Amino acid sequence: xxxxxLEAAEDHVERLAREGDxxxxxxxxxxxALDADATRVEVVIERSATGAVDKIVVADNGSGITPxxxxxxxxxxxxxxxxxxxxxxxxxxxxxxxxxxxxxRAFALGAFIRWTTIADGIDGRQKTIISxxxxxxxxxxxxxxxxxxxAPGTVVEAWGRQSAVLNRLLxxxxxxxxxxxxxxxxxxxxxxxxxxxxxxxxxxxxxxNEASIPFEFTHGDVVGAAELRVIEWDMRVDRxxxxxxAEGVTVDITEMRIQAPGFDYxxxxxxxxxxxxxxxxxxxxxxxxxxxxxxxxxxxxxxDHFKKRTVERRKEVVDKWKDNGLYPYEGEPDTEAEKVERxxxxxxxxxxHRHMPRPAKHQRATLALLRESVKHQPSHVNRVLDEVFxxxxxxxxxxxxxxxxxxxxxxxxASSSVADRLDFLAALSHMVFDPExxxxxxxxxxxxxxxxxxxxxxxxxxxxxxxDRSLNQVLDRHLHVMERGERTPDPVYREDGSVGIVxxxxxxxxxxxxxxxxxxxxxKAPKVKVTDKELHQIKSYAxxxxxxxxxxxxxxxxxxxxxxxEMSRLVRAETHQKDKPRGLAWDISDRGCSVRVWVKTxxxxxxxxxxxxxxxKEHFDHDPSVEQAMEYLRHAHTQYAPExxxxxxxxxxxxxxxxxxxxxxxxxDASEST
Numbered sequence: 001x002x003x004x005x006l007e008a009a010e011d012h013v014e015r016l017a018r019e020g021d022x023x024x025x026x027x028x029x030x031x032x033a034l035d036a037d038a039t040r041v042e043v044v045i046e047r048s049a050t051g052a053v054d055k056i057v058v059a060d061n062g063s064g065i066t067p068x069x070x071x072x073x074x075x076x077x078x079x080x081x082x083x084x085x086x087x088x089x090x091x092x093x094x095x096x097x098x099x100x101x102x103x104x105r106a107f108a109l110g111a112f113i114r115w116t117t118i119a120d121g122i123d124g125r126q127k128t129i130i131s132x133x134x135x136x137x138x139x140x141x142x143x144x145x146x147x148x149x150x151a152p153g154t155v156v157e158a159w160g161r162q163s164a165v166l167n168r169l170l171x172x173x174x175x176x177x178x179x180x181x182x183x184x185x186x187x188x189x190x191x192x193x194x195x196x197x198x199x200x201x202x203x204x205x206x207x208x209n210e211a212s213i214p215f216e217f218t219h220g221d222v223v224g225a226a227e228l229r230v231i232e233w234d235m236r237v238d239r240x241x242x243x244x245x246a247e248g249v250t251v252d253i254t255e256m257r258i259q260a261p262g263f264d265y266x267x268x269x270x271x272x273x274x275x276x277x278x279x280x281x282x283x284x285x286x287x288x289x290x291x292x293x294x295x296x297x298x299x300x301x302x303x304d305h306f307k308k309r310t311v312e313r314r315k316e317v318v319d320k321w322k323d324n325g326l327y328p329y330e331g332e333p334d335t336e337a338e339k340v341e342r343x344x345x346x347x348x349x350x351x352x353h354r355h356m357p358r359p360a361k362h363q364r365a366t367l368a369l370l371r372e373s374v375k376h377q378p379s380h381v382n383r384v385l386d387e388v389f390x391x392x393x394x395x396x397x398x399x400x401x402x403x404x405x406x407x408x409x410x411x412x413x414a415s416s417s418v419a420d421r422l423d424f425l426a427a428l429s430h431m432v433f434d435p436e437x438x439x440x441x442x443x444x445x446x447x448x449x450x451x452x453x454x455x456x457x458x459x460x461x462x463x464x465x466x467x468d469r470s471l472n473q474v475l476d477r478h479l480h481v482m483e484r485g486e487r488t489p490d491p492v493y494r495e496d497g498s499v500g501i502v503x504x505x506x507x508x509x510x511x512x513x514x515x516x517x518x519x520x521x522x523x524k525a526p527k528v529k530v531t532d533k534e535l536h537q538i539k540s541y542a543x544x545x546x547x548x549x550x551x552x553x554x555x556x557x558x559x560x561x562x563x564x565x566e567m568s569r570l571v572r573a574e575t576h577q578k579d580k581p582r583g584l585a586w587d588i589s590d591r592g593c594s595v596r597v598w599v600k601t602x603x604x605x606x607x608x609x610x611x612x613x614x615x616x617k618e619h620f621d622h623d624p625s626v627e628q629a630m631e632y633l634r635h636a637h638t639q640y641a642p643e644x645x646x647x648x649x650x651x652x653x654x655x656x657x658x659x660x661x662x663x664x665x666x667x668x669d670a671s672e673s674t
Contacts, residue, residue, distance in 0.1 A: 004074045006138040016104045022056075022166050023174045025108035027181050029058040029156055030194060031096035032103070034185070036062030036154065037088045042195045045169055046159075053166035055159035056109045063090055064119030064152040067128050067145035074103065074130060074140040093189065094247035107134050109166070110158025117154040121145070125152070134161075169197070176237050179203050180266040183231055184248030208232040213305060217297035219290040226271040226294060228301050232309075233264045241298065243281055243291075246272040254281040258299050260306040262313065262354055269298045282465075314350040326364045328371040345374045418616045419624075420636065424454055425606055425613070426629030431526065432565055432602040438526035448503055448523055449640040450633070455506060457609050458561075462506035462519055517557045526602065530564040535571050535599065538562045539586060542595045546588065558595045565602050575599045 018024060026043055033041045038060035046055040065073055087094060106113045115130040126145035133139075168174060178196055183203035186192055194201040209232040217224050229248070239256040251274045256267065271294060280291040321327040333339040349370055356366050431441050441447055448467075451457065455464045504521040522538050524530055542560050567575070575585050575598075583604065586597035610617070617623070624632075633641045 001141055001143050002071075004071050004140045004142055006074065006140070018105065019108045020165055022108050022169050023177050025105040026056070026058065026169065026174075026196075027178060028105040030178070030182070033058065033060030033062050033154065034093070034192065035088055035095050036060065036064065037090040037093065038062035038153070039191050040193045040195075043197060045197045047170075052162075052164075053169055055157065056166075056169070057155060057157050059153065059155040061151060061153040064117040064154050065115070065128065066119040066121035067123070067126055068121055069119075070117075070128055070130060070142050074142070094245055094249045096249050096251075104137070106156055106158050107132075107137060109161070111135075111160035112158070114157045115154060116157070118148055118150055118152050120152060123147075125149070173238075175199070175201070176233075176235055179206065179235075180231075180233070180237055180240065181242070181250055183207075183266070184229060184242075184244065184250075184268050184270075188248055203231070206234045208234045209309075211305060211309075213301055215297060215301045217290075217293045219293040222290075224271065224273075224290060224294065226269055226298070228298055228305075229268040229270065230302070230305055231266050231268070233266070235264065237264050237266060240266055241295075242266065242268040243274055244268050244270045245274045246270055251275055251278055252281045254295070256299075256302070258302050258306070260302070260309075262351070263306065263309065267298070267302055269294065314346060317350045317353055318346055321363075321367070324360065326360060326367055328364075328367045341374060345371055348374065418613065419622055420632060421456070421609075421613055422617060422622055423624045423629045423632035424457075424636075425609055426624045426626065427633040428457075428602070429606055430626050430629060432606075433526070438565070441526055443523055443525035443528070446640050447525060450637045451523065452504065453637065455504070457605060458504075458506060458519060458521065459508075460612075461508040463508065464504065465507050466505045467503070515555050515557065517559065519559045519561065521561045521563065524562070524564040526565045528564065529566040529568065530562060530571055530599065531568040532570050534562060534564075535574070535585060535597075539597055542586060542588075542597050546590050546593050546595050556593065558593070560595070560597045562597070562599045563602060563605060564599065567599060567601070571599060 030041050030043070041058065041060045044057040044059070045053060046057070048054040103115075111134045113132045113134075116127065117130070118125065118127045123145070125148060127148045127150070128145045129143040131141045131143075175196055178194070179201055180203075182194060182201060186194070186201070186203055211230045213228040213230070215226060215228060217226060227246075239260075241254050241256050242250045243252040243254065244250050248268060248270055250268075273290075277289065277291050280289055281295065318327065329342055329345075333342050349367060356363050431437050431447070452464065452467050455462060503523045504519075506519040506521070508517045508519075520541065522534075522541075524534065528534075538560050542558065545558055571585075575583050580587075583598045583600050584596060585599055586595070588595055630641070
């Protein structure tokens, strides 16, 4: 037996293990098995007497690890043979891993790890046992190889970790995550079998609909070709966008960021060069590289796809009701009024059908009541028609001209976006200025969370990078944006030796001179008065940046904003100096790094945003009341909106149909979260 020491800092190894993500660890071990040409992978979860996870075993019939390769496999991070290979050595299947880090993920599953591997090496078929313990993650004990006559393969065992986190493997969500991850691969290689906790992973049995959409995207002068695959599931799934190679092997997973109410689906964008751009998705559409262009084109293709699917789904649902005798209408409509009524009913009923009771007799009663509501309480429909028919000839001509250039749906969405922003500014003003409301507004759990999804208020050109993270993680993200690689193991500290928490970090890439701007925002609750203590805190954040040589770059500008309602006389004097922009407390440049510190009031922020929207406000003729503003807040930020009497209650005459008829399809995700 010999000991192999992994040449890497132990805290770095601990971060790579990602011990809070056991499902991700299982997926990584399955990919390792498939990369080794396995045709069957079995994941066994052994339970203790109390039902908790006691041990995880991942066994495969792949080619195993030869005795000659054991040392090089476990003595370094990176440098994996997969880095230069595109396909597996035996069956020529596409590879998933490239960074040589997969084996470390096993530490997320147990304190003790053991690999038992059988492979054909120089001296014939031999078995080798490798073991490790999380008390010393950098050390691996490699046993002496023994000749065997058993079939090749590898068994990974993990046990001895008492953690409730492991119980995530026992919930149904774990199976859905594994199903969605490996669906394209299993579709391509029908001979591959994966068993998870006693049941076969069978994507075909839960697929409702599939679509493959080839599309092009442009990056600079280069036109790339990719394929979008959309799978709709007969199960609840997290909406994920899988970034895959041309064979459907997942390289990264990012957020969907589109609305498709009523659909449980996963999207896979397949591009030949995806493995060469691993990790770049973190920048999203703010990236200057091809991934930003690819993501933008992918999401547009998804929007177009689900516009068509919404129409198709509506017909599918109605046809099913008719086949089952549940549809409350018979035959074809006799008059134009009946046709309009039926079309309105179809729109509303198919939008809310997922919330209807399952038993057929209950569905029949629900649909009958909904029909009566549409027939006898159509005020919401009459209002829309009345507005259209009251247009004068000039307005109708202008509407016709607009419809020749865009769709009515797009006009409604654009107008809705402007109205929503005006409503939000009114709601924000109410929260930070109303004497009673500002007393109860919480910084972290309400104000912060709401602004995290309304970052346009800081400027249209900024993209949210991180939220509520330590200063170290903020600077790590900066290095990633600048393609500098990883930060040194030593953390970045503030002047007093502490590691601070910043609220929001946003970034923009400016085209001129290849410059980049970072905005770090520190929010203070409306009831908090900023003194020199809070100003010193944000200055210490800025100082941590400028004093660390890793972050010195003439192409980067850092702005730190401290946002408050009130400030002390000392802070006001410092930010209202002659010959300096209002609010600027610090403007320093050192070692090529430019850093500015600003103190802005909520009033400044709101007025600047209103100024950008003033033209639309005047022509849109929309000056929202407090009730309208808080209604938007209740709808868009349900779980973070403040509670209490200062929030107007919904009007009694509001119905589901009023929400539905505006754009044809309600956001069921929003209604469910409500």
